[in-house]
Amino acid sequence: MAKKLVNYDSYLRLDKFPLIWCPGCGDGIVLKAILRAVDRMEIDKNDVCMVSGIGCSSRTPGYVDFNTLHTTHGRALAFATGVKMVRPDLHVVLVTGDGDATAIGGNHFIHAARRNIDITVLLYNNWIYGMTGGQASPATPSGDRASTAPFGSIEPNFDIAGLAAAAGASFVARETVAKPASMDKLIEKAMKNKGFSLVELFTPCPTTYGRRNKMANPVDMVEDLKRRSVTVAKAERLGSDLPEDAIVTGVIVEDDTRPEYTDRYAKLIQQLSGAVK
Amino acid sequence: MSTSTKPKVRVMSGNEACAEGALAAGIRFFGGYPITPSSEIAEVLCYRLPAIGGRFIQMEDEIGAMGSIIGASLAGAKSMTATSGPGFSLKQENIGYACMTEVPCVIVNVMRGGPSTGLPTMAAQGDVMQAKWGTHGDHPIITLTPNSVPETYELTVRAFNLSEKYRVPVILLLDEILGHTEEKFVIPESVEIVDRIKPSDPPETYLPYKHTESGVPPMASFGEGYRYHVTGLAHDETGFPTNNPAEIGKLAERLRRKLDDARDDIVDVQRVECDDAEVLVFAYGCTARSANQAVLEARSRGLKAGLLRPRTMWPFPDREIHALAQQVKQIIVPELADGQIAHEVEWAAKGACPVKGFGRIDGQPIRPVQILELIEEASR
Numbered sequence: 035m036a037k038k039l040v041n042y043d044s045y046l047r048l049d050k051f052p053l054i055w056c057p058g059c060g061d062g063i064v065l066k067a068i069l070r071a072v073d074r075m076e077i078d079k080n081d082v083c084m085v086s087g088i089g090c091s092s093r094t095p096g097y098v099d100f101n102t103l104h105t106t107h108g109r110a111l112a113f114a115t116g117v118k119m120v121r122p123d124l125h126v127v128l129v130t131g132d133g134d135a136t137a138i139g140g141n142h143f144i145h146a147a148r149r150n151i152d153i154t155v156l157l158y159n160n161w162i163y164g165m166t167g168g169q170a171s172p173a174t175p176s177g178d179r180a181s182t183a184p185f186g187s188i189e190p191n192f193d194i195a196g197l198a199a200a201a202g203a204s205f206v207a208r209e210t211v212a213k214p215a216s217m218d219k220l221i222e223k224a225m226k227n228k229g230f231s232l233v234e235l236f237t238p239c240p241t242t243y244g245r246r247n248k249m250a251n252p253v254d255m256v257e258d259l260k261r262r263s264v265t266v267a268k269a270e271r272l273g274s275d276l277p278e279d280a281i282v283t284g285v286i287v288e289d290d291t292r293p294e295y296t297d298r299y300a301k302l303i304q305q306l307s308g309a310v311k
Numbered sequence: 312m313s314t315s316t317k318p319k320v321r322v323m324s325g326n327e328a329c330a331e332g333a334l335a336a337g338i339r340f341f342g343g344y345p346i347t348p349s350s351e352i353a354e355v356l357c358y359r360l361p362a363i364g365g366r367f368i369q370m371e372d373e374i375g376a377m378g379s380i381i382g383a384s385l386a387g388a389k390s391m392t393a394t395s396g397p398g399f400s401l402k403q404e405n406i407g408y409a410c411m412t413e414v415p416c417v418i419v420n421v422m423r424g425g426p427s428t429g430l431p432t433m434a435a436q437g438d439v440m441q442a443k444w445g446t447h448g449d450h451p452i453i454t455l456t457p458n459s460v461p462e463t464y465e466l467t468v469r470a471f472n473l474s475e476k477y478r479v480p481v482i483l484l485l486d487e488i489l490g491h492t493e494e495k496f497v498i499p500e501s502v503e504i505v506d507r508i509k510p511s512d513p514p515e516t517y518l519p520y521k522h523t524e525s526g527v528p529p530m531a532s533f534g535e536g537y538r539y540h541v542t543g544l545a546h547d548e549t550g551f552p553t554n555n556p557a558e559i560g561k562l563a564e565r566l567r568r569k570l571d572d573a574r575d576d577i578v579d580v581q582r583v584e585c586d587d588a589e590v591l592v593f594a595y596g597c598t599a600r601s602a603n604q605a606v607l608e609a610r611s612r613g614l615k616a617g618l619l620r621p622r623t624m625w626p627f628p629d630r631e632i633h634a635l636a637q638q639v640k641q642i643i644v645p646e647l648a649d650g651q652i653a654h655e656v657e658w659a660a661k662g663a664c665p666v667k668g669f670g671r672i673d674g675q676p677i678r679p680v681q682i683l684e685l686i687e688e689a690s691r
Contacts, residue, residue: 047540050551080536085382096540096551101533103385104542105378106408112342112375116382116390117533119366120340124386124534142378145371299366306362 040073042066047099054093056164058244058252060211060237064158065094067217067235068127074222083124085114087134090165090239091158094129108139111146114153122296125225126152132159132173136192140172147201150229151295156221157232159194160239168242179246195234199287204229204294206287210236212260213283223285229294236281319498325463325489328496329393329419330355332467335502339365339388342379344372344398347431348487349421352393373398377405380416384409385541387532389471393419396429396438399445406480407446408543410566413478413520413528415507417470420482421490422596422647424674433674434487434597436647442482443625449563451570453577454482454625456595460494465502466622472505473577477569478527484624486647488597488676510537519550522561526569570626579622580631584610588617590689591639593632593656595621598645598677605682609690616686624652629659636663641689645669645677 046069055061072082082100086092088107095102101124105113110128118126135143135157146153162180163169170180170187173194177186199206205227207220217235224231238244238255249255259281266284269276276282323331330352333341341360343353357367366383370376373394380390394402399420409416422438424430438445442454453473457466467483474481510517510529519539521528531537544552545559553559570577583606585591590609594602599620609616619635621628636642641664644653653668660666669685671677 079538080534083386083533096542099538101538102540103382103533104540104544105381106404106543109374109378109405112370112378113382113385115368115370115375116340116342116379116384117386118382119368119379120383120386120388121534141371142375145375299361302361303364307364 040070042069045069045072045079045099047097050097053097055090056241058238058240059090060160060256061091061094061158063211063214064156064217064235064237065097067214068156068221069098070218071221071225074218075225077125081124082127083117083121084127084129085110085117086129087139088165089131089134089163090160091129091131092134108134108137109142110134111139111142111153111155115146115151118151118153118296119299122152122300126154127225128153128155130155130157132157132161132194133163133171136172136194136197144197144201147198147203147230147232149295150202150204150292152228152230154221154224154231155233157194157234158237159234160237160243162239162243164239164242168246181242181246195232195286198232202230202292203232203287204289204292205231207232207285208234208236208281208283210259210263210281210283211238212256212263216283220285227288227290228297229292318500320495321498322493322495323460324351324491324493325460325485326351326421326491327355328460328464329467329483329485330359331498332464333391333417333471334359334363335464335499336468336471337389337504338391338471340380340383340390341365341367342370342376342383342390342392344370344376344394346373346395346398348423348490349393349395349419351490352419373401374405377402377418381405381409381412381414384414384416385533389415389475391417391419393421395421395423395431396425397427399438399441403445407448407450409480410446410450410452411543412541413530414480415474415478416480417467417474418480418482420484422484422486424672430674432487434647434676435672435674436486436596436598437649437651437672439484439624439648440651442484451479451567452482452625453477453479453570453623454484456484456621456624457489458596458599458620459489460492461496462622463489464496464498468502472503475507476505476527477573478507478530479570484596486596514538518548520546520548520562522548522565526565526572574626577623578626578628578631580628581620581622583618583620585617585619585635587615588635588638589615589640590617590686591635591642592616592618592682592686593642593644593652594618594646595624595652598647601677601679602645602682604679605686608679608683609686614686614690616690627655627659632656632659633661633663636660639664642666643669643682643685643689645682645685647671647677
C-alpha cells in the first residue's frame, strides 16, 4: 500500500515564515511530527486548539492553521484548562518548553496532570532557556554550563516525564528529534488518550546550550541524542547497567482506567440538571 | 414589564449578590482560588453553575484562575473570577493579557487591608489604583464600585455587559464590609444582557483585531470555524505579532479610543443633594454609605452638603468633579486608603477648590460623624 504523503503546507501559515528558530534548532522537526500525527488522525483543523506559553517552542502555534493561543509565561495550561472545560469536544494541544512548563509553570503542570484533564502536552526539552539567551532551566543537566551557570549548574535537574507520571498523567512518553517517525506515533497516541498526556521531546539548542557545552554542531547534538536513546524495554533489561546519561524513550505510562476531568464534570452536570434550583 | 410573578425578596450578603448577579448576566465559567473575604462568591457558584450547564473550577493558584477565565472566554463562555488583595496582585499579568488580547471577563476584588497579607478580615479601599495600573504598560480599564447589596447585583450584571460590549476585562471592586453585609434585596425579574458582537465576515476575510469605527472588533469563539491567532505580543489586525511601529501605534490608539469614545456610556455617578451644595463629599463603596449618612445629617443641620458617588471609578468621573468644583468651597474625600482617590480628585478639580483627603488604613470603617465634622469645618 502506498504511503499517503502529508501535505504539510495545508496545515501551515506559510505567510508567517521564515520560522523564528535558529539554524540547527530541532523545534521544526517536532512541528512536522505534530502535523503528521494530526494528519493521520484526520482531525478537522477547526477542532484543534493549540495553546502555548512563552519561549522558543511556544512560538509553534503562530505557524499552524488551527485555533491558536499564545499566552503568558508558564500559564498555558491554565488558559488551556478554561478552553477545554468550555469546549470538551476540541482537541486541546499544548506546546511548551522545559522552563515554561516546569519552572514558572510547574504548579499548573502538576495540577493539570493530577486532574487528568484531556490536554495533550508536547514539551520540547532543550535543557535551556533559549529565547532569553541560554539561562539554566530546571532541566539543565547538573554540571552543564548556562549563561546563569557559568561554572556549571550546581542544581539537580528534573526528570520531567517522571514528574508528570508521579502527578497522575494517564499517558507519558519520551522521544528525541533523532527519531522523528517514533515522535509522531507517540504524539498520535497522546492525542488519542482521553486524559492528561505528556510527550517529552528532546530537541537540540546548539545556539545557546550546545556552544556552551562543547557541542556547537547541530548534527553532533542529534547524533548524541541518538547515541543516548534507550527504549523503555531495553532500559528494563539493562536494569542497573543503564548508562547514566541514557534518555529512556517510548511509552512510560499508559493508563486508561483513570477518569478524565471534563468527563467527570459532564456527569456532574447531567446529575444536577433540573435537580438544583 | 411583567408584574404577574411575585418579586423574589431575599436577604443576602454582597458576595452572594455578586454571584447571583453573575448568574443573571449569563456567567458560564468561574475559575477561582480560595481567599478571604471573597470565597463565598466561589462557594455559591460551584453549587449553582453545574446545575445550569456552566463550569466551575478551583484552580491551583490565583494566576491559574485568571488564565482559566481568559481561555474559557475565548471558547465562548462569559467568565469571572473573584479574589482579594494578594490574589489581585498575582492576577495582574494575566489581566494585562486580557487587555491586550481584548478578551471579555470580570474580575471581582473584595478589598481587604494591605499591603501584603495585611488584614484579611477587615475592609479597605487600597486597591483602587492597582485596579487601574496593576498590570504593566499603558492600558485603559473599566472598574465599577457598588455600595450596597442590591447595587452589587446590579453592577455585577453591568460589569459583564460592559466587558462583552467593549471586549475589555472589567474589575468589580467590593470591600470586606460590602461583601459580608447582609441586606434585604428584591431580585429583579429580568435584567438587560449584552453579548459580544460576533463576526459577520466569513472566516477567509475575518480580521480578529480589525480597527473598526467603534474600536471594538467582532469576536469569534475558538472552534467556530474562525481559525485565528491570539497573542499577548503587540499584533496587527490579523492578530499576529508585529514589530512595525505604525501597526503597534494603531493598536495602542484603538485600545485607548474604544473606551475614550464610550466614556459617557461607562462613567456613572450618583449625585445626592449636589444642586446647591457648598461642600462636596466624594466617596465610594462602603465609605459612601457613611458619607451619605453624614450629608443627610449635615442637611438636617442646615449645612449645604452634597455627595458625589462614583459607581464607575475607572474611567474616572473627572468632568463631573470639575463641574462641581466650580460651585463648592471644598471637596472632602474620605477613603479607606491613604489618599489614593483624593489625589485623583485634586487632579480633576484642577485648582477650582481645595480638596481635603481623609484616609483611614487601620482596618476600621470611617464613621458618619467623622465626615460630618469635616463638613462642619468646611462650612464655617
